[in-house]
Amino acid sequence: MKIVIIGAGEIGYDLASMLSNEKHDVVVLDRDKDALKKVSDNLDVLYFEGNATSAKDLVDAGVKDADILIAVTSIDEVNMIASMMSKRLGAEKVIARVRSDELSRPNAPLKSTDLGIDVLIHPEQSAALEIVRLIKRASASDLINLADGQMQMIGLRIGKASPLVGKTLVEYAEEFPEITFRVVAISRKGMTIIPSGSVRIQAYDQLFLLAKTDVIPEVIKTTGKPDVEISRIMIAGGTPIGAMIARILSEEDKNWNIKLIEPDHDTAVELAQELKDVLVLNGNPTDPDLLATEGITDTDAFISVTEDEESNIISCLMAKHLEVKKTVALVSKPDYIPLSQTIGLDAAINKKSAASNEIHRHVRGGRVISVKALQGIKAEVIELQAAPKSKVVKKPIRNIRFPEGCVVGGILSNGSSEIATGQSRIKANDRVIIFCLPEAVDNVTSLFK
Incomplete structure (x- = not known):
């Protein structure tokens, strides 16, 4: 297939790399020379310097003959205009990343199809939903819903005191014949293992297990981990993701005690007016005094989703040091994901990988219903x-x-x-x-x- 990617940022670059490895004809369009130089130095794709909102540049990049056009710049308006123009120029299928939920709301005056967008990707929403699932299943480092929610795949870190250490996967299954589950992958010291039954479980392995959703709590108990109950939640960052997490959690369970810390005063005021069941605080979420004053030592889960990924990691490490049961950090660099648990975080979420997964599924098409890359494992x-x-x-x-x-x-x-x-x-x-x-x-x- 001929695929034109508009935007050579992290998502555009990752997609270009993935799709060129699958032998598609890929063209990348961007006006940023440094971003294009990274593409030209490392990838076997065509690239074109130009403006995504220019009809001439879109034609020069080959959108007229494109089987798929993917607009993933960092600016919503550019993605929408490029999508609309590309559809009219002849692109067969148009996929666009749009951060705002303006086009996806039930009562929106404009639908995505009005702008020529066949598939709308909302990475912030995907990341927020993933974090909410992790909070509900607090013992897991990863959690993916499969088979229309009938099955789940969870990632569990095996501690050195776990009763599973030293056992083969066959012995593990034989010990719990009443529970049906399967270990489908192991992350060990940075390596990915698709295991056979003879593989022995080691301390600090991360096991990825598949089971029916209703037996997941029993599967978690087999590893020696209790399925932690969460009732008090603190969110650092009133970003779109932070606001979405607070909104979803407060609507799902009124008994949860939720606090959200936002450093910008005006944003904090807006969120306080919108989120009636959430206590919104104006302050620095990396300030130890503020966290202590607001009762972080009594908090069950700490979620850091500010725009600064280093602050997210530091805040979560601080929370973990204060014995918070569950910490989740939003990171943008994929290289940080495999390191997150090594340094003490419970889970790290990358919103760009959520967008890439969704786009990749639509590119593959055919008999593919879903494709999801696991965090921190190949x-x-x-x-x-x-x-x-x-x-x-x-x-x-x-x-x-x-x-x-x-x-x-x-x-x-x-x-x-x-x-x-x-x-x-x-x-x-x-x-x-x-x-x-x-x-x-x-x-x-x-x-x-």
Whole structure:
């Protein structure tokens, strides 16, 4: 496919790298020479210096013949104008990143399709929802809903006192025959392992487990971790993400005690007027005296989502030092994610990866229902639908030659879900959850066509 990416920032660069590795014809358009130099030095793609709101520059970049146009600059208005012009110039499918929720509100006077946008990506909303899920499942470092919410994949850090240390995955499963779950990936000392049953669990491993949503609390207990109850929450930063988290949490459970700290006075006043069930404070969220005065030592969860990722990390480390049960930091540099738990954070969220995941799913299309990259680990979760004449139907999973670096986790068939075993059979139109290394994604996807 021919894909034009407008914006050579972090999301644009990551997408260009990913899509060029998948052998698509990629063109990157940006007016920033330094950003384009990074693209030209490191990626095998075409690049073009130009203005995304100029019809001439869009034509020169090839949008007339583009199968997909992806607008991911840092400015909403540029993305919207570029999308509208590109659609009229002939781009077949238009995907745009828009931070504001103006176009996605139920009563919005303008819809995204009015601007030529086929798929609207809202990374702030994706990140906020992910943080809310982590707060609800406080023991997990990662949590992904799959199979229409019937299954969840959680990441759990194994402490040195865990009863699982030294056991193989087979021994782990045999010890809890009444619980159906599967370990689908392990992060160990910066390495990603798609495990076999003989792999032994080590202290400080991060296990990624798949199970039905209703048994997740039991799975968590098997690792020696209690599923922590959360009732008092402190949010640092009245950013769009911080406000969205506060809004969602206060609407879902009126019994939660929620405090939000925002350094800008005017923003704090606006949020206080909007969020009636949230105590909004005007102050510096990295000020230890303020945090102590506002009772951080009695707080169950501390979420830092300011625009300064270093402040987010420092605030969360301070909270962890004061024995807060759950800390979540928003970071923009992907390199910080694998380090987050090493230095003591419970979870780190990258809103750009949420946007990349959503865009990548629409680019892949076909039988792909969802694609999600796991934070801090080189593996992807793919939900695929089996075509009636594909190579995977009507035979036991153990007889299917999946690419190396893949493991089948679960199957959603006729509305009911099950954890996959070697004896499981995939039927036409079943949805199958697969965990695999990035280099195996294309090969495993082709099996379902």
